[in-house]
Amino acid sequence: MNNNRNDRFGLGWMGSVAVLLALIALWWVASNAGWVSRVFLPTPQATFASLLEGLNLSAGNGGNGELLAFTQATIGRMVEGWLLASLFGVLLGAAIGVSPAVRAWVQPTLEFIRPLPASALLPLAISIFGLNPGMVLFVVAFGAMWPVLLATVHGFAAVEPRLSEVARCLQMSRAAYIWKMGLPNAMPDILAGMRLALTIALIVAVVGEMIASQSGLGQAILLAARAFRASDLFAGIVLLGLIGFVSNALLAFAEKRLLRWQQP
């Protein structure tokens, strides 16, 4: 029975990959047969060739592909902004969330700012800081901070009241309360917020590169589109999808490991 289920699971997985391959085959047919103009939809093999060339992997290439450097720049911006966002989000969130009085005064403002698109801050940041890498990093960090901040505030607000009573009975200092009760309790919320923050960080990094002309994948795909180099454009989109996929998978894995103590 168990064996049978494993077998079916394996088959299902293979079928699932086959569907993906079928989609790629459809792309191949559609572009090669000219159903869709190749100006918009390059063939898979052209995209693959652009990827290899950009990453300096193809034979007989002088080694002037820039995709690797662009990818590194975008990942660097995303990760730096995300780390800053996580740090400040947790610090500010803990400071606000630990005190019900501060929560009552500040939280309505936070709820008002939450739906504001992070990219809407780009024009303001440009006029304050000018067009430079620090400006993009600031907007990435600021935009990605909100989910972490609000999740931390929520996690602290949702501490079981009896735990707070225990802390009061034990005469725990505020620092000890934050460290031993608040943070562990808010951990699942914080990690979920950090995962959302990573997605936002990638999006804002790409938009920032497009607007502020900072070198990176965002600028690369915009220039490729303006020059009608569709295969280079697709190569960039593939790399961005890969960054999103890998970063999300890594964080999901880390989340599972870090929250293992919570499972019964």
Place this chain on the structure above:
Amino acid sequence: MTEGRLFRWLRPWVFPALLVGAFEWYARRAAALGSDALAPPSAAAKAFVGAAMDGSLWQATGFTLGTAALGLLLGAVLGIALGLVLGLSRRAAQLGSVSIEVLRPVPSVALIPLAMLGFGFGVRMEVAIVAFATFWPLLVLVQSAVQQIEPRLLEVSRVLGLSARERAFKIVLPAIVPRLFVALRLGVAVALVVAVTVEIAANPHGMGYAMMIAQQSFDPALMLAWLGWIGVVGFAVNAGMVRLQAWVARRMGVQP
């Protein structure tokens, strides 16, 4: 008693008032030192009234909201349809899983240049990107909503010998309505953010572009007015969706 109510009503406004006051002071000092990068909020309020009077405010707001709504409609219809299929059929869900996991993490803004190439500037490119961005969350949430339907409901539909279409419209859709509205609430938030982002990055229409052009023409007062207005519109739309969703949940007998 009334004093306490007044206090509670005023309390949320204190912190923003302090922030605005500090910004006003800072911007005036910067202006006195000869910087024209910032404007005090009072000037922004004046610029806002000007934009509201000459109609540019309403036109740009209408464009952004209309395009976001169209994109959400397209993304939601496709996402709900595929979510229903994947939620009802375990085999379909298994077959689609790898493709979905591979395509879903593509950041929606990466498609801005592609949409520019394919559709040019205007409504169509923005609708396409908003639809792509809202498709995935709706697909995932509807699929999980369908998978959590009480199994006995599906058994009933089988016993009654309902066709697939009847089953979808008479049993499944009504059963997932509360969760569907939770998904739509998220979709609305995503659609607005993506629409404004597309306008800031590329599309020369709407609120995002109006803010961008105000910055580029060194009109910081108008830029701040747009920033504040985008915040107000986003907040109002989201608050409306929260209300709608709570109302639907109450009508469908779900305890919030």
